[in-house]
Amino acid sequence: MDTPANITPEQLAELDARFVWHPFTPMKQWIAEGDGPGRVIADAEGFELIDTRGRRFIDGFSSLWCNLHGHRVEQIDRAVTEQLGRVAHTTLLGHASGPSIELARRLVQITPPGLEKVFYSDSGSAAVEIALKMAFQYFRNISQPSRRKFIALRSGYHGDTIGSVSLGGIAAFHGIFGPLLFETTFVDSPNPYHHPSGAQGGARVLAQIEEILSRSAAEYCAVIVEPLIQGAGGMLTHPPGFLRSVRKLTTDHGLLLIADEVATGFCRTGGLFACDAEAVTPDLMCLGKGLTGGYLPLAATLATQEIFDAFLARPHEAGTKTFYHGHTFTGNALGCAAANASIELLRQSHLPALLDEKVELIRAAVAPLCDHPNVGDIRQCGMMAGIELVADRDGPKFFDAADRVGAAVCRAALTRDIIIRPLGDVITLMPAPAMDTATLGRLLAGVTATIDEYFKAS
Numbered sequence: 001m002d003t004p005a006n007i008t009p010e011q012l013a014e015l016d017a018r019f020v021w022h023p024f025t026p027m028k029q030w031i032a033e034g035d036g037p038g039r040v041i042a043d044a045e046g047f048e049l050i051d052t053r054g055r056r057f058i059d060g061f062s063s064l065w066c067n068l069h070g071h072r073v074e075q076i077d078r079a080v081t082e083q084l085g086r087v088a089h090t091t092l093l094g095h096a097s098g099p100s101i102e103l104a105r106r107l108v109q110i111t112p113p114g115l116e117k118v119f120y121s122d123s124g125s126a127a128v129e130i131a132l133k134m135a136f137q138y139f140r141n142i143s144q145p146s147r148r149k150f151i152a153l154r155s156g157y158h159g160d161t162i163g164s165v166s167l168g169g170i171a172a173f174h175g176i177f178g179p180l181l182f183e184t185t186f187v188d189s190p191n192p193y194h195h196p197s198g199a200q201g202g203a204r205v206l207a208q209i210e211e212i213l214s215r216s217a218a219e220y221c222a223v224i225v226e227p228l229i230q231g232a233g234g235m236l237t238h239p240p241g242f243l244r245s246v247r248k249l250t251t252d253h254g255l256l257l258i259a260d261e262v263a264t265g266f267c268r269t270g271g272l273f274a275c276d277a278e279a280v281t282p283d284l285m286c287l288g289k290g291l292t293g294g295y296l297p298l299a300a301t302l303a304t305q306e307i308f309d310a311f312l313a314r315p316h317e318a319g320t321k322t323f324y325h326g327h328t329f330t331g332n333a334l335g336c337a338a339a340n341a342s343i344e345l346l347r348q349s350h351l352p353a354l355l356d357e358k359v360e361l362i363r364a365a366v367a368p369l370c371d372h373p374n375v376g377d378i379r380q381c382g383m384m385a386g387i388e389l390v391a392d393r394d395g396p397k398f399f400d401a402a403d404r405v406g407a408a409v410c411r412a413a414l415t416r417d418i419i420i421r422p423l424g425d426v427i428t429l430m431p432a433p434a435m436d437t438a439t440l441g442r443l444l445a446g447v448t449a450t451i452d453e454y455f456k457a458s
């Protein structure tokens with residue numbers, strides 16, 4: 001094969017179509033669409049992605065919700081390079097490593113009080129898988145083996161491995177795997193827009209959970225939630241107080257709360273973590289995506305001391321109480337080095353304190369779309385926003401999913417040098433929290449103009 005330097009942009013796109021199977025991608029369409037602007041990314045700088053022809057695009061989706069500080073950030077680049085000069089990877093099975101120790105200490109310091117232990121993995125799905133296995137085994141270890149079921153929210157998303165899919169509530173992604181999944185009890189999403197009862201959504205869902213638990217709490221080990229906002233389900237925001245109320249219900253009924261902060265963690269919702277907004281400490285917390293500033297695949301599951309202690313065994317019972325789970329790249333040194341540098345940068349740049357202005361910028365920019373005949377609902381939680389496109393706002397009447405209107409609008413945004421991704425017909429905005437206000441302004445103006453123009457033309 002030619003060396004990369006000899007490959008033209010056209011050839012590269014062709015080779016991609018021939019050899020690469022893309023995630024969450026209808027491949028027939030991908031191949032048929034062929035090469036185009038923004039398709040093959042070669043470089044990046046700050047908040048822009050640069051394609052193989054040198055064209056620059058604003059990264060409006062944080063490279064799938066993970067980038068925090070921008071691309072090629074000096075401090076993180078340096079931390080990874082320095083670590084590479086020592087060792088790229090050693091195992092945490094039977095050994096320890098400096099970067100993973102330092103990161104665990106930092107995570108315990110910055111996450112809600114009461115989370116004391118850090119278990120590493122390499123994707124958000126694995127972090128969730130670990131949390132659910134910990135919850136399940138925790139109750140075995142404390143001699144309550146009947147507690148083995150989970151409660152999850154409809155429209156929730158927790159990853160793509162079989163365990164995390166079992167907790168997922170998005171029919172389009174999860175339905176087909178039904179026969180492979182364990183049984184989970186689902187309650188409604190508390191987002192009011194999709195409920196005729198409107199703002200009652202939160203209270204209704206709490207009543208559903210309460211009802212299940214008052215009947216059969218002894219069968220349940222945990223409730224899992226994406227705190228404040230369900231991301232992949234369509235940026236479904238939750239009413240204030242909902243998370244706190246779920247925390248209270250789980251405590252009252254003796255089961256665990258798993259907070260899946262894979263998407264919401266690290267400044268996405270306006271604070272450092274979504275749980276902070278309602279002063280909630282979950283029993284287990286899953287982190288991924290933004291953990292390394294979006295640099296490398298690293299995830300973590302944090303647990304309380306109480307959970308950790310239940311896994312401590314006297315030598316003769318080690319086999320039954322120990323958590324037998326781990327991945328080859330658990331606690332990878334490069335990932336941990338990037339995460340340490342990213343968290344240090346969060347601190348030095350005072351990023352959490354700078355968010356209010358940007359959150360307000362987003363709110364002000366999308367507000368005029370409220371009156372647009374093809375915009376049904378606008379949802380925002382901090383730096384995460386969703387604009388729901390509809391065929392007719394009165395009704396509302398939705399587009400046929402097969403028309404892929406959301407995807408078409410995002411494709412149209414490319415002509416304005418913007419890369420964003422839809423969730424069905426919800427246009428999502430998820431800029432890096434560190435994005436400067438000038439670039440953010442350009443992104444917002446470009447997206448609103450794209451939506452306007454698309455429907456004028458169609």
Ligand SMILES: *Cc1c(COP(=O)(O)O)cnc(C)c1O
Pocket residue numbers: 122123124125126128157158159160226231232260261262263264288289
């Ligand atoms: C993305 C996501 C996951 C899965 O993370 P991966 O790294 O893609 O496996 C889990 N939970 C939530 C809430 C997510 O947004």
